[in-house]
Amino acid sequence: MYSPGVIVIGGGASGLMAAGRAAEMGARVLLLEKMPRLGLKLGLTGKGRGNLTNQGDIQTFIQSYAPDGKFLRNCFARFFNQDLMDFFETRGVPLTVERGGRVFPVSDRALDLVSALLRYGQQGRVRIAKEHPVEKIEIGNGAVTGVWSRGRFFEAQAVVLATGGASYPQTGSTGDGYRLARSLGHTIMPVRPYLIPLVTGEDGVTGLQGLSLKNVRATLYLKGVKDQSEFGEMIFTHFGLSGPIILTLSGRVVDCLPKGKVEVSLNMKPALTAEQIDLRLQREFQENPLKGAASVLKNLLPSRMVPVFLSRADVSADKKSNQITSGERNRIRNLLSDFRFTIQGHRPLDEAIITA
Template sequence: MNKFDVIVIGAGTSGLMAAIAAAEDGSQVLLLEKNKRIGKKLLLTGGGRCNVTNSRSPEEIIAHIPGNGKFLYSAFSQYDNQDIIQFFESNGTALKEEDHGRMFPVTDRSQTIVETLHEKLKELSVTLYTEAPVKKILRNENQIIGVALEKQKIYAPCVIIATGGKTYPSTGSTGDGYRFADKLGHSIEPLYPTESPIRSEESFIKKKTLQGISLRDVQLSVLNQKGKAIVSHQMDLLFTHFGISGPAALRCSSFVNQALKKNPGQAVQLSLDIFPESSEKKLFAELQKKIQAEPEKQLKNSFRQLLPERLLEFLLEKNQLDELKGRQVTDQQLSDFISEMKDFRITANGTFPLEKSFVTGGGISLKEVQPKTMESKRMQGLFFCGEVLDINGYTGGYNITAALVTGHNAGKHAAEMAEYMRYVIDDY
């Protein structure tokens, strides 16, 4: 009979770490991957460089995981981002820190991270089956007993589901884990795209008026029905042919989707502050000084250093200032123009779909998962980790950190349980 202590389904970020942690704790581990290669999605992260974690404090990291980050406090108390850094560096992979605490391999290659994890699997004698899709998770009443592949059954008292979400389906993230969990009695919170470019049907978007314009360090806010900011992010932004992208848009996207869900059929208002570090009063004084210095100049020439040319022309035209000279502009007109730059409204009609987004929101309900061990509250011997859980964070190493932390804890606790439960499958 084919027996193991722990079976891990999915050789992505969380599954690789789960298999390693379980093996380090002394378990005989089987890692199953339906692709030909392991870590397929991990290879794509960080633009192919792999932003493997973030150096900030655990509290800051959790704050950057808006999708149920608080669930991770118990997990972080056992294994955190500093442990992740130590893991890679102690296994021969030097990391370097970049802006906002982002940690990358010194080689700037995602392949380095995957190879490190793969070498660790071999060192710990983890059994790896690739091209091995799981058809069913086996159970005996309320106890996990193994998995069924296409042509064989493999037994173990503990199974870890690490199958990822539904983004980048070409990497194998096709929602298998949700189906397994559902059949085993778990609730699945509705899935939605996060860290996704935002679509807009504004006329200036459709006409591609601002397409390709990139803005540095601006503030984008998602507004509620009363015009109050739900969330704001000060980062870079890019106008595209479909709407907006860039870090600020990606970070606001999950809130756009949640607002659309809350008010079906109603578009969501975004507010763009192009100069978040300057007050309207300060901007008024600066622009008035420019006008007074050259009153005969047209505004588009006086203000040419203020904004990218096409954006400046668009905003001047929108405020009927495009043909005016400085001396012709009233204080009220100048104030209105500044208000437009500080509160440029963009209507959001949605985001890219799940398969074209970076991260899956929603997933296995955390009410049914033990936060310390990642074990199911409904099925003994069943564990979860990574993106299959209803946890999602911003880009910047936060999602990978959550995946590695939950993977490590799931693997460690599955190994501990397997040590006491091997007898459960003796009759199967």
């Protein structure tokens, strides 16, 4: 009977990497995966394109995990984004860097990343048993002796727990690792979602669902005080806000929600000062004196956003430009740099990209 030295529980990205590396170092490795396929969540990243990593520096990564990111420094010092990129490129997956430092396979196929990890394990003769959920990790004399799966005991001298979190349960991440770790005496901190869409309280968002915005700045406010800001892309949904910059803010939002009122402000023209925005509005209105406000604002905003925007500004959509008062223009100007939404909550845990 095959007797591995190392058993890896979980066939996602971390499990495949751990299994391949252990085999590369000379261990006999058995990987147990409860799902019928490996690397399911990795295959979904970047909407199937494979958003592998980001080119940001170590400090940027740590700040993104605030306030708990400091523990990652030692890990990143040993293996960081360039090491990860080199790993895949030397295994036949050329990569490209896109806006915001995001790294993708040139092929735009996340499954190419999965295939590279599978080849890595095959080179080390890692044995894989799919549809093998682990019920228990066995301990004897203070050391791991093996695991139980499907009523069978698998002996091992070491076990790597790589089961993922509790998000996207359809990919197999159902919190098994927390249960197994707890059974070994570990204390499990409350699980919270991270990288998760946000739910807003404004009815007007519903009319914007599906609308994507680029080159905007989203700023988080807690009880009216500026907290964190991100620049890039976002999207309106039927329940609120999502997209890259919203997901980046979401972990902090989850932390802030129990502390008081949470708002997200969108700056539609982050490259312009308030004075520059005002001058632009004056020019647009002066050049189009007989056009309605809605028609003129389509030069500054996506057309689908204009009705919601003018409703917030309390300006009639068909009011002629030459009739707009300075007070109304000021309200429009302020909204262009501070289009604010109250955050009522976030989507369910199983919709989070990761858990923290």
